Amino acid sequence: MGSITLKSAEKWFGELQVIKGVDLEIQDGEFVVFVGPSGCGKSTLLRMIGGLEETSCGQILIDGGDVTDQPPSKRGLTMVFQSYALYPHMSVRDNMGFSLKTAGAPKAEIDQKVMKAAEVLKLEPYLDRRPKALSGGQRQRVAIGRSIVRDPTAFLFDEPLSNLDAALRVEMRYEIAKLHQRLNSTMIYVTHDQVEAMTLADRIVVLEFGVIAQVGTPRELYENPANLFVAQFIGSPKMNVLPCATSGGQFQLEGGRSGAFDRAGMATQIGIRPEHIDLLSPGEGHCDGTIDVVEYLGADSYVIVDAGLLGQITVRAHGDIDLSPGQPVGLGFHEGRRHFFDAQGKALPKG
Structure with a gap:
């Protein structure tokens, strides 16, 4: 025992x-x-x-x-x-x-x-x-x-x-x-x-x-x-956390675009893990940015994107992706993989 x-x-x-x-x-x-x-x-x-x-x-x-x-x-x-x-x-x-x-x-x-x-x-x-x-x-x-x-x-x-x-x-x-x-x-x-x-x-x-x-x-x-x-704390690279506002079943990213908000309460921040972000053409997805650094790790590449008012966003991509610093991209956040947090940092449950 x-x-x-x-x-x-x-x-x-x-x-x-x-x-x-x-x-x-x-x-x-x-x-x-x-x-x-x-x-x-x-x-x-x-x-x-x-x-x-x-x-x-x-x-x-x-x-x-x-x-x-x-x-x-x-x-x-x-x-x-x-x-x-x-x-x-x-x-x-x-x-x-x-x-x-x-x-x-x-x-x-x-x-x-x-x-x-x-x-x-x-x-x-x-x-x-x-x-x-x-x-x-x-x-x-x-x-x-x-x-x-x-x-x-x-x-x-x-x-x-x-x-x-x-x-x-x-x-x-x-x-x-x-x-x-x-x-x-x-x-x-x-x-x-x-x-x-x-x-x-x-x-x-x-x-x-x-x-x-x-x-x-x-x-x-x-x-x-x-x-x-x-x-x-849990997850490597760590979760991206970005400022947002919510109203009428939508979230709005600061300096970015809107998306569906399906939680109970009011969120001030959205969290998205690097592997749950798609690299898209500029103007597509939830926000735009410019590639700052590409870290090649073999099977994976970590793409660091400068997203302006949203700060730096880390994206986990396939290792053989062909991207260069300075290249403009759009970022799309997977539905169902988004996390929302209130002003006290508490996770919001689905509404």
Whole structure:
């Protein structure tokens, strides 16, 4: 079992409130990712769950039991940090089994659990090496293996891939996803990288200044963001947000043209993702602009369009598109893919 519940959890550092009354339920076996910009409180919230930070107000429950005031050793959780924190003088085998050894576990039990973890993480060839003889990705797998042997209720990951280069981050992201499938354990993962969040999570918790902005599956957050913050944080390149006015079932772009408005309420901004914009001839679509930059990425090209009063608009196009800076274009926004937000940044539901 590995269900975790937060009830009105708060964290204060003196007069500064960092976590502002968080309510969250994490199911047994679920992979939940905390994501948000630096300073939003995601690592603090993770450390509160792990018992490394005191919970100022509210409750933390694990499998229904209140652990708010219990030390980390009593919670049955394990943490994997950004720093590998491996003992340099010990072999991989000894590093992975060290916590069991200090707990007084029999040698046969330690060997069995270390071998099982090594098989899961494909570390068998490296068990007798020391950390200095391993790559960054291998060291991170050893750190994860050290957690696996403890057979925890849940795994807590605090930006574990931050020290790796781009290629290793992709490789380890795959390894962690496969690990979750094999172990079927509860995992809570902190990152500022929304690509990691989108690819790993069963559900994403988006944090903004110590409060939950939205919780949902990656698809829910991408297709139905609750507010402007989530809309622009989830997705790469980020959503284009443009000023508009609405009346009589129509929206009017500042310096652009009008279109159908099918929402309840009054919108002050329209959001459209780069892949939901068509490049058209000037005078067609919802607005005109001039191509500023074309970023060729192989399969895709990102076309940055200067749309005058609307600012810069990013369009995701096919990689082999033939466009040049300075070329005039029209931009058409896909119907059914437009997002509207009110003056407070809240997404408007369909009317």
